[in-house]
Amino acid sequence: MVASLVIVVAAYAAASDDSGDSGSSSAAPASDTTGTVSTAAPELRLGYFANVTHATAVVGVAHGEFASALGTTKLTTQIYNAGPAEMTALLGGQLDAAYVGPSSALAAFAQSHGQALRIVAGATTGGAELVVRPGIATAADLKGKVLATPQKGNTQDVALRSWLKQNGLTANGDGTGDVSVAPQDNAATLDQFKAGHIDGAWLPEPWASRMVLEAGAKVLVDEKDLWPGGQFATTNLVVNADFLAKHPDTVKALIAGQIAANRWITADGAAAQQLVNDQLKQLSGKALSPTEIQRAFGEQAVTDDPLAASLQTSADHAVAAGLLKKTDLHGVFDLTALNAELAANGRPAVSDAGLSK
The missing domain is CATH 3.40.190.10 (Periplasmic binding protein-like II)
Structure with missing residues (x-):
């Protein structure tokens, strides 16, 4: 746990x-x-x-x-x-x-x-959305990348880890695996993305929008698309x-x-x-x-x-x-x-x- x-x-x-x-x-x-x-x-x-x-x-x-x-x-x-x-x-x-x-x-x-x-x-x-660097087009492209969430075990963190697993990618609790998940404060995530230290994040609003409009991220997954009727x-x-x-x-x-x-x-x-x-x-x-x-x-x-x-x-x-x-x-x-x-x-x-x- x-x-x-x-x-x-x-x-x-x-x-x-x-x-x-x-x-x-x-x-x-x-x-x-x-x-x-x-x-x-x-x-x-x-x-x-x-x-x-x-x-x-x-x-x-x-x-x-x-x-x-x-x-x-x-x-x-x-x-x-x-x-x-x-x-x-x-x-x-x-x-x-x-x-x-x-x-x-x-x-x-x-x-x-x-x-x-x-x-x-x-x-x-x-x-809530998974926003990433423009060069990332598929789940497979995330292998070896670093993604952020607001906090380990929070709703977006669970959504990201579950989605990665469904797409055949591991994301271990200690940050190892196919994808490294780095839970951190949302403001730090925006700064880290701008600085090139992380490759994307699964975030709630308004942070997903800030990543897209301030930092040039693109939406890889809109969580609404994963649920019946959105x-x-x-x-x-x-x-x-x-x-x-x-x-x-x-x-x-x-x-x-x-x-x-x-x-x-x-x-x-x-x-x-x-x-x-x-x-x-x-x-x-x-x-x-x-x-x-x-x-x-x-x-x-x-x-x-x-x-x-x-x-x-x-x-x-x-x-x-x-x-x-x-x-x-x-x-x-x-x-x-x-x-x-x-x-x-x-x-x-x-x-x-x-x-x-």
Whole structure:
């Protein structure tokens, strides 16, 4: 098992030993003036990435939908580069909820024996590509090359290693094999590609677009082409299972805020692109060019549906890549609050693909 997943397990075990739960914030249920018991938490600690594939979170925080829906619950946020580190924080008690790719969520779920977290909503589909030097035309051309991913064991890392294996190429966890995979920070990947030190990368947006438009990379694989109908989960909303049990009203409010944020993104794409770009500059220190933000948005779409049917395939890919042990996924979803909020908005329920408890 990869080192990042071992860290996740250790963090989960330490939090459980110290507090008897997974470390999420909690408070005794309070009663309002009518005597109704409230399960609202005093604080919600939320993790997400400064990526276009996390536009739901970026907008929900910056445009105010999350804070409005959460009411008196204080929203605290933390930015991450990739999923394994974010899941370490969630299992170690530093986060209550997180926007994260399915592979990282699955790894944490599996290593905690299904106890640590629940996927409660979708967020993004699409928006991931393998971009390479122009002289590379086929999978066979990658032999002897160096490719990057955001972090070992994250969703794009799993996708790359699985795809390489399907094309008869080895990519060992220690960086050896037919193709050397070098997980690193996305900004470092762009610099390394420009300097000629790596030959490509499997990246989420906006980094794939930046590689193409700033550094002259070309798309070898658009991940949408590998999935039926082009539909697969890139980002989901997960919550600490203990936090969900103690504060279901807070989780429901967060989901209500997400639905409102996604509705605004869909209704006013131009304004959403501008807001996200402004936030990327604030969070990462650099805004995208108008062409980059337009391309990045065009490669992905926001969704409240976690596209549960794609999760088993994601798990199978991780197993095939040697990054995950075969795992029973039943219990990984809890879409109760999501479907209640969708119904309140006049929208149909979404499927858990039989993977709820």
